[in-house]
Amino acid sequence: MNAIRPFDIEAIRADFPILGEKIRGKDLVFLDSGASAQKPRVVMEAMLHAMQHQYANVHRGLHWMSERTTEAYEAARDAAARLMNAADRREIVITHSSTEAFNLVAHSFGRGVLKPGQAVVISQMEHHANLVPWQMLRDAHGIELRVAPITDAGELDMAGLEALLTDGKVGLVSITHMSNVLGTYTQAERIVQLAHAYGAKVMLDGSQAIVHRRVDVQALDVDFYAWTGHKLYGPTGIGILYAKRELLEAMPPFMGGGDMISSVSFERSRWAEVPHKFEAGTPAILEGIGLRAAIEYVEAIGFDAIGAHEASLTEHALSRLSAIEGLTVIGRAQDRGGVISFTLAGAHAHDVATLLDRQGIAVRAGHHCAEPLMRRLGLDSTARATFGLYTTHAEIDALADTLDRIRGFFA
Amino acid sequence: MFEDLRDLYQDVILDRGRTPRHGQRLAVFDADAKGDNPMCGDRVHVFARHTDGRIAELGFAARGCAVSIASADLLAEAVIGLTDAEALAMGEAFGAMAKQGGSDDPSLAALQPLSGVAAYPSRIKCATLPWAALRAALTKAPGMEEGVASSE
Numbered sequence: 001m002n003a004i005r006p007f008d009i010e011a012i013r014a015d016f017p018i019l020g021e022k023i024r025g026k027d028l029v030f031l032d033s034g035a036s037a038q039k040p041r042v043v044m045e046a047m048l049h050a051m052q053h054q055y056a057n058v059h060r061g062l063h064w065m066s067e068r069t070t071e072a073y074e075a076a077r078d079a080a081a082r083l084m085n086a087a088d089r090r091e092i093v094i095t096h097s098s099t100e101a102f103n104l105v106a107h108s109f110g111r112g113v114l115k116p117g118q119a120v121v122i123s124q125m126e127h128h129a130n131l132v133p134w135q136m137l138r139d140a141h142g143i144e145l146r147v148a149p150i151t152d153a154g155e156l157d158m159a160g161l162e163a164l165l166t167d168g169k170v171g172l173v174s175i176t177h178m179s180n181v182l183g184t185y186t187q188a189e190r191i192v193q194l195a196h197a198y199g200a201k202v203m204l205d206g207s208q209a210i211v212h213r214r215v216d217v218q219a220l221d222v223d224f225y226a227w228t229g230h231k232l233y234g235p236t237g238i239g240i241l242y243a244k245r246e247l248l249e250a251m252p253p254f255m256g257g258g259d260m261i262s263s264v265s266f267e268r269s270r271w272a273e274v275p276h277k278f279e280a281g282t283p284a285i286l287e288g289i290g291l292r293a294a295i296e297y298v299e300a301i302g303f304d305a306i307g308a309h310e311a312s313l314t315e316h317a318l319s320r321l322s323a324i325e326g327l328t329v330i331g332r333a334q335d336r337g338g339v340i341s342f343t344l345a346g347a348h349a350h351d352v353a354t355l356l357d358r359q360g361i362a363v364r365a366g367h368h369c370a371e372p373l374m375r376r377l378g379l380d381s382t383a384r385a386t387f388g389l390y391t392t393h394a395e396i397d398a399l400a401d402t403l404d405r406i407r408g409f410f411a
Numbered sequence: 412m413f414e415d416l417r418d419l420y421q422d423v424i425l426d427r428g429r430t431p432r433h434g435q436r437l438a439v440f441d442a443d444a445k446g447d448n449p450m451c452g453d454r455v456h457v458f459a460r461h462t463d464g465r466i467a468e469l470g471f472a473a474r475g476c477a478v479s480i481a482s483a484d485l486l487a488e489a490v491i492g493l494t495d496a497e498a499l500a501m502g503e504a505f506g507a508m509a510k511q512g513g514s515d516d517p518s519l520a521a522l523q524p525l526s527g528v529a530a531y532p533s534r535i536k537c538a539t540l541p542w543a544a545l546r547a548a549l550t551k552a553p554g555m556e557e558g559v560a561s562s563e
Contacts, residue, residue, distance in 0.1 A: 350453075350475075350537065351476045354534060374452070
C-alpha cells in the first residue's frame with residue numbers, strides 16, 4: 001500500500017484523465033459518480049500492464065504467466081478484505097457485480113438456508129438490485145418479503161423495522177448502507193444489533209457507502225456486505241460479496257461450472273472450498289487487477305480525507321441548492337452524504353438534465369433504479385447530483401448557477 | 412445561455428409543455444390506452460372519441476417532461492379528423508421524423524417543432540411516447556385490456 005498522501009484536489013483531479021475532457025466546448029462537470037465513477041490512471045495502467053506483460057487464465061495453469069496472473073488477481077481479494085477489515089480473505093467472494101452478489105445470497109442463502117415460511121426484510125429505499133432477487137425468492141421458495149418503512153425525512157424507521165422482526169420469522173434483513181437516491185446513511189450497527197437480537201442475519205448494500213466511508217465488517221458484525229467495483233473508481237464487471245465464513249460454508253453454490261469444483265464425474269461433483277465454491281467460470285481477471293489498484297488508490301488518500309472533503313462538498317451543495325427558488329432537495333436525513341436528489345418546480349427532471357448537459361454538467365435523472373421509493377415519495381423522477389473524491393466546490397457552484405438559470409428558462 | 416437548446420426547446424414546445432390545450436381526459440371516449448416510459452418517469456393516458464369512423468376528439472392526462480407533454484398536445488390536434496389508419500400512419504411518419512430530424516411530409520408540418528429531438532438520442536422516446544399510447548388505443552380490441560405501451 002502507498003503512503004497516505006495529503007488531500008490535494010488538483011493533484012487528485014490530474015489522476016483522472018477524463019476530467020480534462022470538454023463537452024461541446026465546455027469543461028466536463030461530472031456529477032454522476034454515484035451511477036459510475038471515473039477511473040484514475042493507476043487503474044488503467046494496472047489493467048494495461050497485465051494485458052501487455054502478465055496475462056493468462058488463473059487458478060489452473062502450471063506455467064509462469066498463469067501463476068503470476070493468479071497472484072495479481074488474488075491480490076484483489078486481499079485488498080478487498082483489508083478495505084472492509086474482513087477477518088479472513090476466504091470471506092471475500094468476487095462476483096461480476098453487486099447485483100450478482102444479491103442474487104447469490106438470495107439463491108444460496110435464501111433457498112439453501114432459509115426455510116419456506118421465513119421472511120426477508122428490505123426497506124422502502126432499496127435499489128432494485130436489493131429488491132427484485134428477494135421477490136424472485138419469495139415467488140420460488142415461499143419466503144415472505146417484508147418492507148420496512150422510512151420516515152418522511154428519508155431515514156429508516158427503526159421502530160417500524162423492529163415491528164417486522166418481533167414474530168421471529170425473519171431470517172434476513174437486507175438494507176442499504178447508504179441510499180443511492182436520498183444520500184441517507186442508515187444506522188448499520190443498530191440494524192445489525194436489532195436483527196441479531198431477533199435471530200435474523202443482516203446483509204448491507206454497500207455500493208454507495210463503501211466509496212465514501214471506512215467500512216469495518218467486523219466492527220459492524222454484519223453477515224453479508226455487497227458492493228460494486230465501478231463506483232469505487234474501479235472497472236465495471238466486478239463486485240465484492242463479504243460473507244461470514246460459517247455462512248459461506250453452510251450455503252450451497254450459486255452457479256455451477258469450472259473453478260467452483262474440486263472434482264467432477266458424471267455421477268457427482270464436489271465443491272471447491274470457500275470462496276471458490278461461489279466463483280464459477282473464469283473470473284473477471286483484468287477487472288480484479290484494476291479493482292485492486294482502485295482500492296489501493298483510495299486507501300492511499302484515506303477515508304478521513306475523503307470523508308472530510310465530501311462532507312464539505314455536501315454541506316456546500318445543500319446550502320447552494322436550497323437557496324434556489326422552487327428547488328426541493330429530496331430527503332433530509334441527519335446523517336447523509338454526497339448523493340443529492342432534487343426537483344425544480346415547473347421543470348421536469350429530464351428537461352433539467354438536458355439543460356445541464358448543454359453546459360457540460362452531467363447529472364442523472366429518473367427513478368434511479370428505485371421505483372418503489374419514488375412512489376413512497378410521491379415523485380415520478382428526480383434529478384440527482386452525486387459527488388466523488390475529485391468533485392470540487394466550483395463544480396457545485398456551476399451546478400447551482402445553471403439551475404438558477406434553468407428555472408428562468410421554464411418560468 | 413441556453414440559446415443553442417432552442418432546436419429542442421422551441422417556443423411552441425415550452426408553451427405546450429407548460430400549458431397544454433388538450434391535457435384533460437375526455438368525459439366520453441371510445442378508445443384509450445396508457446403509455447409509460449418507466450426509465451424516465453414519463454406517463455401519458457390518451458383518450459379518443461370517434462364519429463363516423465374518424466377521430467373527433469382527443470384528450471390526454473400526462474405527467475412528464477416538456478417534450479412529452481408538448482408532443483401529446485400537438486398529437487391531439489394533428490389526428491383530429493383522421494381515420495384510425497391515417498392516424499397510425501402519421502404516427503409511423505412522426506417516429507421516423509423524430510429519429511431523422513426532419514421531414515418534407517406536409518401532413519407533419521405542425522409536428523415539425525418536435526423534430527429537434529433527433530439531436531438528443533435519449534429524448535426521442537419522450538416525443539414518441541404519446542404516439543405509442545395512441546397506437547395502443549387504436550389497435551386494441553374493444554373491451555380488451557392490454558399492456559401499457561412504451562417507447563423506450
